[in-house]
Amino acid sequence: MTAEQNSALDAMIGYNLKRANTIAESQIRRCLANIGLAPREFSALALAVEIPNITQSTLARHLGVERSGLVSTIDALEQRALLNRVAVPGDRRIQALIATAKGIAAHQEALCAIQMQEEQLTQVLSATEIDSLRAVLQKIRKFEEGKTP
Amino acid sequence: MTAEQNSALDAMIGYNLKRANTIAESQIRRCLANIGLAPREFSALALAVEIPNITQSTLARHLGVERSGLVSTIDALEQRALLNRVAVPGDRRIQALIATAKGIAAHQEALCAIQMQEEQLTQVLSATEIDSLRAVLQKIRKFEEGKTP
DNA sequence: GGTCAACTGTTACAGAGGTTAACAATATTT
DNA sequence: AAATATTGTTAACCTCTGTAACAGTTGACC
Numbered sequence: 001m002t003a004e005q006n007s008a009l010d011a012m013i014g015y016n017l018k019r020a021n022t023i024a025e026s027q028i029r030r031c032l033a034n035i036g037l038a039p040r041e042f043s044a045l046a047l048a049v050e051i052p053n054i055t056q057s058t059l060a061r062h063l064g065v066e067r068s069g070l071v072s073t074i075d076a077l078e079q080r081a082l083l084n085r086v087a088v089p090g091d092r093r094i095q096a097l098i099a100t101a102k103g104i105a106a107h108q109e110a111l112c113a114i115q116m117q118e119e120q121l122t123q124v125l126s127a128t129e130i131d132s133l134r135a136v137l138q139k140i141r142k143f144e145e146g147k148t149p
Numbered sequence: 150m151t152a153e154q155n156s157a158l159d160a161m162i163g164y165n166l167k168r169a170n171t172i173a174e175s176q177i178r179r180c181l182a183n184i185g186l187a188p189r190e191f192s193a194l195a196l197a198v199e200i201p202n203i204t205q206s207t208l209a210r211h212l213g214v215e216r217s218g219l220v221s222t223i224d225a226l227e228q229r230a231l232l233n234r235v236a237v238p239g240d241r242r243i244q245a246l247i248a249t250a251k252g253i254a255a256h257q258e259a260l261c262a263i264q265m266q267e268e269q270l271t272q273v274l275s276a277t278e279i280d281s282l283r284a285v286l287q288k289i290r291k292f293e294e295g296k297t298p
Numbered sequence: 299g300g301t302c303a304a305c306t307g308t309t310a311c312a313g314a315g316g317t318t319a320a321c322a323a324t325a326t327t328t
Numbered sequence: 329a330a331a332t333a334t335t336g337t338t339a340a341c342c343t344c345t346g347t348a349a350c351a352g353t354t355g356a357c358c
Contacts, residue, residue: 006211007199008260009192013267013279014173016286019213021170022345023293024163029314039167040315043158050156057335062155064168069316071337085336093324093335111157118162124292125285130162133285136278137165143273144172171316178343189344206306218345220308234307242306242353305354310347317342326333 024121031113035106036080042110044073045099048083049107053096064145082106173270180262184255185229191259193222194248197232198256202245213294231255 009015028039037045047062048054056074060067074097077083082103085095099107122130158164177188186194196208205223209216223246226232231252234244248256271279 007196009195010287011283012263013271013283013286014177014263015192016283016290017166017170017173019294020286020289021166022213023289024166028163038314043164046158047156055335064171065315066317067335068318068337068339091325091335095336114161114163121289121293122162124288129281129285129288132278132281134160134162134165136274136282137162137169138159139273139278140169140172140270141165144270145168187343204306214344215346216306217308217347240306240354244307299358301357303354303356306352307350309350311349312345312347314345315343318340320339321337322335323337324333324335326331328329328331 024117027117027121028114031117032110035110035113037106037110038073038076040073041077042107042114044070045077045082045103045107045110048077048097049099049104052098053088055094055096057094059097077103173266176266176270177263180266181259184259184262186255186259187222187225189222190226191256191263193219194226194231194252194256194259197226197246198248198253201247202237204243204245206243208246226252 025039028042032039032042043063044059047059051059051062054062056070057067060070063070074083074085078085080102081100083097083099086098088094088096122133125133174188177191181188181191192212193208196211197203200208200211203211205219206216209219212219223232223234227234229251230249232246232248235247237243237245271282274282
């Protein structure tokens with residue numbers, strides 16, 4: 001009565017993680033599509049809004065992604081005028097990212113949409129289950145990502 | 150002291166799910182590479198071993214994937230002689246998948262490797278935290294996947 | 299029975315996310 | 329001054345995934 005195990009796969013944390021992530025990602029993709037943002041663009045925009053003048057390299061580090069993989073994302077955000085790459089006086093290698101007013105507005109809108117999506121995703125869980133899930137996932141992240149940050 | 154929140158992203162279940170899944174997937178990919186299996190191939194092989202004579206369509210349904218996406222995976226497994234597609238007398242549309250002895254052996258080996266990986270992934274968690282994580286992820290899956298199975 | 303609907307495996311195509319390797323321009327270290 | 333490191337960028341590639349179409353086959357219905 002606890003959990004009908006169809007397969008040994010259902011006992012694996014990794015497999016359950018993947019399936020749950022697939023569900024969450026498709027929900028997020030759908031609700032961000034209304035705003036015209038891909039999941040990847042949202043997370044990059046979010047950090048650009050929260051950390052003004054952030055650099056693409058440090059942004060990539062925050063997101064746990066190679067910096068090369070971020071170029072096209074920033075391109076898209078800049079083309080839609082949600083942020084700008086601005087030159088930095090002291091260092092001519094880097095370009096500071098600053099979100100535009102339009103970008104900040106889109107970010108706010110996306111935050112609302114995702115909050116609703118999170119409620120939908122976790123509506124079958126109790127408040128303590130949600131907190132526990134978040135805490136445990138963060139624990140895994142901090143342990144594994146902390147190895148070579 | 151509980152959790153240093155760098156960004157609002159870190160409070161989102163969906164984002165933590167994605168990051169944790171990335172970690173787990175890369176671990177799994179690495180440890181399955183020794184056996185010569187991709188993650189996708191492992192999950193397909195696992196079900197073929199557990200459910201003899203399973204059909205590609207029902208296998209796809211179990212994995213939550215389109216059946217077209219499974220063709221190349223089954224091709225790879227068949228080319229490596231880990232399973233066979235055999236004709237079914239009653240119905241000439243379907244082909245039953247049956248794992249070979251070599252396939253069963255590879256599956257066993259992969260199970261061991263993944264068990265070690267799971268211990269590595271969850272080594273920072275208590276036993277109750279692990280059980281809780283698995284239970285909560287399954288709860289999400291059952292709720293969302295149960296909508297249109 | 300014959301027709302229409304439904305299912306199976308397959309192919310071709312597309313797209314998102316991600317990685318690695320190289321590169322030129324620029325800073326930093328020694 | 330020279331060697332080393334960093335930044336942004338491009339190009340090529342991989343995996344997973346979905347969509348749309350298809351021919352062959354089966355089942356349902358009248």
